[in-house]
Amino acid sequence: MIPTGSQPSQAQAGSLAGVGPATGSQPSQAQAGSLAGVGPASATRITPGNALRPEDIALEVQRGDVKPSENVGEYALRLGDDALILAQRLGHWISRAPELEEDVALGNIALDQLGHARSFLTYAGAAWGKTEDELAYFRREPEFRSAHLFEQPNGDFAVTIVRQFIVSYYQFELYRRLTDSSDATLAAIAAKAVKEVDYHRDHSAQWVLRLALGTDESRGRLLAGLRLLWPYVGELFEDDALTARLGDAAVAPSSLRADFDRLTDEVLVEAEIDVPHVPSALGGGRRGQHSEHMGYILAEMQVLAREYPGASW
Amino acid sequence: MIPTGSQPSQAQTGSLAGVGPATGSQPSQAQTGSLAGVGPATGSQPSQAQAGSLAGVGPATGWPLWEVFVRSSRGLSHVHAGSLHAPDAAMALRNARDLYTRRNEGVSIWVVPADAIAASDPDSKGSFFESPQGKDYRHATYYVKSEGVKHL
Numbered sequence: 001m002i003p004t005g006s007q008p009s010q011a012q013a014g015s016l017a018g019v020g021p022a023t024g025s026q027p028s029q030a031q032a033g034s035l036a037g038v039g040p041a042s043a044t045r046i047t048p049g050n051a052l053r054p055e056d057i058a059l060e061v062q063r064g065d066v067k068p069s070e071n072v073g074e075y076a077l078r079l080g081d082d083a084l085i086l087a088q089r090l091g092h093w094i095s096r097a098p099e100l101e102e103d104v105a106l107g108n109i110a111l112d113q114l115g116h117a118r119s120f121l122t123y124a125g126a127a128w129g130k131t132e133d134e135l136a137y138f139r140r141e142p143e144f145r146s147a148h149l150f151e152q153p154n155g156d157f158a159v160t161i162v163r164q165f166i167v168s169y170y171q172f173e174l175y176r177r178l179t180d181s182s183d184a185t186l187a188a189i190a191a192k193a194v195k196e197v198d199y200h201r202d203h204s205a206q207w208v209l210r211l212a213l214g215t216d217e218s219r220g221r222l223l224a225g226l227r228l229l230w231p232y233v234g235e236l237f238e239d240d241a242l243t244a245r246l247g248d249a250a251v252a253p254s255s256l257r258a259d260f261d262r263l264t265d266e267v268l269v270e271a272e273i274d275v276p277h278v279p280s281a282l283g284g285g286r287r288g289q290h291s292e293h294m295g296y297i298l299a300e301m302q303v304l305a306r307e308y309p310g311a312s313w
Numbered sequence: 314m315i316p317t318g319s320q321p322s323q324a325q326t327g328s329l330a331g332v333g334p335a336t337g338s339q340p341s342q343a344q345t346g347s348l349a350g351v352g353p354a355t356g357s358q359p360s361q362a363q364a365g366s367l368a369g370v371g372p373a374t375g376w377p378l379w380e381v382f383v384r385s386s387r388g389l390s391h392v393h394a395g396s397l398h399a400p401d402a403a404m405a406l407r408n409a410r411d412l413y414t415r416r417n418e419g420v421s422i423w424v425v426p427a428d429a430i431a432a433s434d435p436d437s438k439g440s441f442f443e444s445p446q447g448k449d450y451r452h453a454t455y456y457v458k459s460e461g462v463k464h465l
Binding site for chain 1: 378395398399400403404407408410411412415416417418
C-alpha cells in the first residue's frame with residue numbers, strides 16, 4: 001500500500017494522476033516527466049500513515065471489545081466537548097485569518113481538535129449506546145460538559161491566540177498524564193492527541209511572543225486578550241466528585257495547575273508580560289451551565305443535522 | 314487580477330520550481346495565488362516586480378517569501394514543494410509544516426529565503442541547456458569496452 005523509500009517517484013506520479021499511490025513499474029520515467037515540468041501535482045509523497053482513528057474506536061465499541069463505565073463516559077464527554085466546541089470556534093477563522101498561511105494553521109488546529117472530539121465522543125457514547133453524531137448534534141445545551149473557556153468568542157486574532165495558548169498548555173499537561181490512565185482507550189486517545197497538542201502549544205507560544213514583542217498595537221491587543229480570558233483559567237483545574245470517583249482512570253484537574261503555571265509563565269516572562277491579576281469566573285460548564293455564547297454555537301453546529309435527521313454528505 | 318508587470322516573476326518562479334520535481338503543471342499559478350491572497354499587486358512598476366521576482370516583494374504584505382523543501386523519507390533528498398509567506402524563519406518552518414506536510418509528506422523541512430536563490434534565466438534555455446544535446450561522448454555508453462579490461 002505505502003510505497004517504500006526506493007520508489008518515491010511512483011508515489012509522486014500517482015498523486016499527479018489523482019489515483020493514489022501508483023503501482024507503475026517505471027519510476028525513472030515518472031521522475032523524468034516531473035523534471036520536464038509536466039510532472040506531478042505534488043512534489044512530495046502523500047501517505048495516510050498509521051494512527052488511532054475514531055473509526056477504530058467505533059469498531060471496538062461495535063465488537064464489544066470496549067465498554068466504558070458511565071463515569072468514564074461522563075469524563076470522556078467533558079474532554080470531547082472541550083475539543084468539539086473549540087473546533088467549532090476555530091473553524092470560524094477559515095477564510096478570515098490575517099494571512100493565508102495562518103488560515104491553514106488555525107484550520108489544522110481545528111481539525112486536530114475535531115479529531116480528538118470524535119474519539120472521545122465515540123468512546124463516551126458507548127457508555128449509553130449512542131454514536132458520536134448523536135452526542136454532538138442531538139444534545140441540548142445543559143447536556144454539554146465543556147468548560148467556559150472553550151466557548152468564548154474568537155474576538156480578534158490576539159484573543160484567539162490567547163485562548164489557544166491557555167487551552168494547549170492545559171491540554172498538553174492533561175493528555176501527557178492521561179497516557180498513563182488505567183482506561184486503555186482513554187490512554188490511547190491521549191497518546192495520539194498529546195503530540196498534536198504539543199504543536200498547538202508551540203504555535204500559540206510563537207504568536208504570543210510575536211504579538212507581545214511586536215508593535216504597540218499588537219501588544220495592546222494581546223494584553224487585552226489575556227485580561228479577557230484569564231478569568232476562565234481557574235475552571236479548567238477544578239476537581240469534583242467525578243474526577244475523584246474515577247481515580248487512576250482520569251487525571252485530577254488540580255494536579256495540572258503547577259506545571260501549567262510554570263510553563264505558561266516561561267513564555268509570558270519571555271514576552272515581558274505579567275500574569276493578569278483578575279478574579280475567576282464562576283464556571284459551571286462541567287455541570288452543563290453555560291454562558292450566553294453556547295446556544296449560538298450549538299444552533300450553528302446542529303441546525304443541519306436537526307433539520308435533516310440522518311442526512312449524510 | 315495579475316498585473317502585467319509581475320509576469321516575469323511568474324516565469325522565473327516557474328523555472329525555480331523546475332529545479333526539482335515541479336510542484337505541478339502550473340507552479341507559477343500556486344505562487345501567484347499566494348501573492349494574490351494577501352492583496353492585489355502593484356502592477357504599475359514592472360521593474361520592481363522584476364527585481365522582486367524571487368525576493369517576493371509581496372505587494373501588500375510585509376512578510377517575505379520563502380521557498381520550502383521537504384524530505385519525504387530518510388535517504389531521499391529535500392525536494393522543492395512550494396513557497397509561502399512568513400515573518401521570519403521560525404514561522405516559515407511552522408507554516409511549511411502546516412501547508413506542505415499535512416498529508417504525511419515529510420520527515421524534514423528546509424525553508425530558504427526566496428531572495429537567497431539565484432535562478433537561471435528561462436529565456437536563456439537555449440544557450441544554457443541545449444549545448445550538451447548530441448554530445449554522446451559525455452556518456453559512458455558512447456565508449457566501447459576495451460578488450461581484456463576486467464571489472465568494468
